[in-house]
Structures are given as structure tokens and as C-alpha cells.
Amino acid sequence: MQKFDVIIVGGGPIGIACGLEAKKQGLSFLIIEKGPIVNSLFNYPINMQFFSSSEKLEIDDIPFISKEAKPKRNEALEYYRRIVTSNQLNIHLFEKVTKVVKSDGSFSITTDKNQYVSKNIVVATGFYDIPNNLGVPGEDLPKVSHYYKDPHFYASQKLAVIGASNSAIDAALECYRKGADVSLIIRGLEVGQRVKYWVRPDIINRIEEGSIKAYYNAQVKEIKPTQLLIDTPDGPLTLENDFVLALTGYMPNFEFLEKLGIQLSLDEKRLPSYDPKTMESNIEGLYLAGVICGGMETHKWFIENSRIHAPIIMKSIKTKAE
Structure with missing residues (x-):
């Protein structure tokens, strides 16, 4: 030994x-x-x-x-x-x-x-x-990942990115630029303050122009094979969805x-x-x-x-x- x-x-x-x-x-x-x-x-x-x-x-x-x-x-x-x-x-x-x-x-x-x-x-x-799990039904579906690698995989797909930190924002921007239809699900009031200072204005501009749809004060309630159910201040919403990146830390x-x-x-x-x-x-x-x-x-x-x-x-x- x-x-x-x-x-x-x-x-x-x-x-x-x-x-x-x-x-x-x-x-x-x-x-x-x-x-x-x-x-x-x-x-x-x-x-x-x-x-x-x-x-x-x-x-x-x-x-x-x-x-x-x-x-x-x-x-x-x-x-x-x-x-x-x-x-x-x-x-x-x-x-x-x-x-x-x-x-x-x-x-x-x-x-x-x-x-x-x-x-x-x-x-x-x-x-x-x-990973910090969401703890919601459907989180174990194959379309859900807590790790993000390459934006090419999500091209031409309806992608939901959950989170507001650097990893989530980077993924949302990269996948959008490779042709994904990106929805950003954010639990808080805004994009995270710790997001890289040269990236934060980029994501805010993409959200404001409508290129990326952001849902603030939102919580995922259930993940289904072709849909994502979320709670928002305006009530429950059902989003058409192909993949989920749960980048919640x-x-x-x-x-x-x-x-x-x-x-x-x-x-x-x-x-x-x-x-x-x-x-x-x-x-x-x-x-x-x-x-x-x-x-x-x-x-x-x-x-x-x-x-x-x-x-x-x-x-x-x-x-x-x-």
C-alpha cells in the first residue's frame, strides 16, 4: 500500500x-x-x-x-x-x-x-x-439538462433556459445566435447582477428587442415532453418546448x-x-x-x-x- x-x-x-x-x-x-x-x-x-x-x-x-x-x-x-x-x-x-x-x-x-x-x-x-435541482415533475425527462456544452445542438429548437447567472445568460445568447428560439425563465426581478459586465448589456438588449423572450418572477411548475408549464405574475403559462437547460447553479x-x-x-x-x-x-x-x-x-x-x-x-x- x-x-x-x-x-x-x-x-x-x-x-x-x-x-x-x-x-x-x-x-x-x-x-x-x-x-x-x-x-x-x-x-x-x-x-x-x-x-x-x-x-x-x-x-x-x-x-x-x-x-x-x-x-x-x-x-x-x-x-x-x-x-x-x-x-x-x-x-x-x-x-x-x-x-x-x-x-x-x-x-x-x-x-x-x-x-x-x-x-x-x-x-x-x-x-x-x-446541480441544484428544480424539484418539479418532468425534470428527469431526456430533454432536460443541468449542463450546457455546445449551442449547435439547440439550433432551430424551442429552448427554455432557466436561470439568471453567467452560465444561463451565456447559454441563452449563444443558442439564440445559433438559431434557437430561446425563452429565459428568471425567478427574480432582473438578470443577475453578477453577470459579466460585458455580457449583461447584450442580454438586456436582446430581451428588449424581443429576440429572446424573458419571463421575470417566474417559476417552472412542470416539464412535459413538448411543453413547459410556468407560473408568472400574469398567471400560469404553457410554452411550446423542445429542450430545457436548467442552469440554476x-x-x-x-x-x-x-x-x-x-x-x-x-x-x-x-x-x-x-x-x-x-x-x-x-x-x-x-x-x-x-x-x-x-x-x-x-x-x-x-x-x-x-x-x-x-x-x-x-x-x-x-x-x-x-
């Missing part, structure tokens, strides 16, 4: 940053990722452009050069992949952690492929794997955190317990890194402000080992 100073669960940008820092500190480490390198970024829409500029997405002061100030998905994939390969980081891909048990000061980690022992664990699993894997023994706040935020000075959770030797630290507040932590977690964590591990 292989033994390490630290095992990092999650091979996204912050997990990679933790691996780089562990290597600098002379710690034996392994990154375990259930999908490809930066799995969550790989599953982003093909044409996605980041809100942050390239230098804010850099890790370990490795320059990120992009064609535009704000890079796109394919550029980020190239950047993080090259970091992993050129630094020869010890990473196991397409391997899923299934069980973690702590005994005698060490962690036994079981995956679907192997078993390991480590003195410390870093959980950097992000939040993109579990995502959440961390709280079940996994609870199985690890990490304490979560009892309110709707479900904030995990950790010491901000070390990023160590209520379980000694178990650290949290990246967006997962924000619980349901998934907008609180992102690459540019959580990349500092890596040196904080590895310094704590190194100090305890001395």
Missing part, C-alpha cells in the same frame, strides 16, 4: 496548486481526480470565457498567456495541463475516492482502483458535480464532507468548519481548499482568491512534520 505525506482529492486548479506547493516543500504527495485534468473546467461550455483576466488565474506565478485579456476554456485547459505535465506532478486521473478512514493518526484512502495511506488529506473537490458534495466527519453549519449556507490560518478542518490533518470552503456560497471562493490556500496548507503540514 502506497504511503504519502499528503493526498489531494481533486485535480482542479487549486488541487494542482496544492501539488506544486507540496513538491516545493519536499512532501510526498498524490493528487486523485475522478475525471481528466481540471475536470470541472473540461465540462464548462466549449465557448466559455472567464470573468477573470489570465493573470488572476495563474498558479505558482507561472505565466498564463492568452489571446485576450480574459481567457477562454480551451486556453485554460492548455495552461493547467502543461503545468501538470511539465512539472511531472504525481496525479491519478479517472480514479474516484470512495472511502476515507482515520486511525492511529493516518488516513486510509480507498478508491475504485487502489488503496493508499496518508498522514494528511486536502479536499479540493469544487462544486460543479451536483451547483453545490459541493456535502455527503462526502459529512462522511469525512467535517462539521457543516446548520443554516442554509452549510459552511464547513476550518481554521482560516491553516485551512485545517475540525478533523486534524484534513484540510480544505478552494471553492468548497464556501459551502453553498459558491460565489465566495474562486481561483484567483483561493490559490493562496495551497501555500497556507503545505506550510502547516510541513511545520507539523518538523
Whole structure:
């Protein structure tokens, strides 16, 4: 059974940053990722452009050069992949952690492929794997998706996009421009204020000119094979519909955190317990890194402000080992 100073669960940008820092500190480490390198970024829409500029997405002061100030998905994939390969980081891909048990000061980690022992664990699993479900009849129909990839698929189709955040607005605009008949279902009064500042005027203009139909203060009540039933301030409406993109956000894997023994706040935020000075959770030797630290507040932590977690964590591990 292989033994390490630290095992990092999650091979996204912050997990990679933790691996780089562990290597600098002379710690034996392994990154375990259930999908490809930066799995969550790989599953982003093909044409996605980041809100942050390239230098804010850099890790370990490795320059990120992009064609535009704000890079796109394919550029980020190239950047993080090259970091992993050129630094020869010890990473196991397409391997899923299934069980973690702590005994005698060490962690036994079981995956679907192997078993390991480590003195410390870093959980950097992000939040993109579990969608916030609508909880309405018909949500399990094949025409409904919580993930958006390519606008070509929806060309010449009646598409309902549910949500008002960046992902929903990007999808609505891209699909409209590929010939989809787009309806935007928004629970609140307006397009989300956090929508990228260069995109928000675009969607508002398309709505005002009638190219995209927006329903504000609206709630989906039922999804049928060829229709969508919604409640609006003007009463119930039935929309003819071919596909639904329910882009209502995502959440961390709280079940996994609870199985690890990490304490979560009892309110709707479900904030995990950790010491901000070390990023160590209520379980000694178990650290949290990246967006997962924000619980349901998934907008609180992102690459540019959580990349500092890596040196904080590895310094704590190194100090305890001395």
C-alpha cells in the first residue's frame, strides 16, 4: 500500500496548486481526480470565457498567456495541463475516492482502483458535480439538462433556459445566435447582477428587442415532453418546448464532507468548519481548499482568491512534520 505525506482529492486548479506547493516543500504527495485534468473546467461550455483576466488565474506565478485579456476554456485547459505535465506532478486521473478512514493518526484512502495511506488529506473537490435541482415533475425527462456544452445542438429548437447567472445568460445568447428560439425563465426581478459586465448589456438588449423572450418572477411548475408549464405574475403559462437547460447553479458534495466527519453549519449556507490560518478542518490533518470552503456560497471562493490556500496548507503540514 502506497504511503504519502499528503493526498489531494481533486485535480482542479487549486488541487494542482496544492501539488506544486507540496513538491516545493519536499512532501510526498498524490493528487486523485475522478475525471481528466481540471475536470470541472473540461465540462464548462466549449465557448466559455472567464470573468477573470489570465493573470488572476495563474498558479505558482507561472505565466498564463492568452489571446485576450480574459481567457477562454480551451486556453485554460492548455495552461493547467502543461503545468501538470511539465512539472511531472504525481496525479491519478479517472480514479474516484470512495472511502476515507482515520486511525492511529493516518488516513486510509480507498478508491475504485487502489488503496493508499496518508498522514494528511486536502479536499479540493469544487462544486460543479451536483446541480441544484428544480424539484418539479418532468425534470428527469431526456430533454432536460443541468449542463450546457455546445449551442449547435439547440439550433432551430424551442429552448427554455432557466436561470439568471453567467452560465444561463451565456447559454441563452449563444443558442439564440445559433438559431434557437430561446425563452429565459428568471425567478427574480432582473438578470443577475453578477453577470459579466460585458455580457449583461447584450442580454438586456436582446430581451428588449424581443429576440429572446424573458419571463421575470417566474417559476417552472412542470416539464412535459413538448411543453413547459410556468407560473408568472400574469398567471400560469404553457410554452411550446423542445429542450430545457436548467442552469440554476451547483453545490459541493456535502455527503462526502459529512462522511469525512467535517462539521457543516446548520443554516442554509452549510459552511464547513476550518481554521482560516491553516485551512485545517475540525478533523486534524484534513484540510480544505478552494471553492468548497464556501459551502453553498459558491460565489465566495474562486481561483484567483483561493490559490493562496495551497501555500497556507503545505506550510502547516510541513511545520507539523518538523
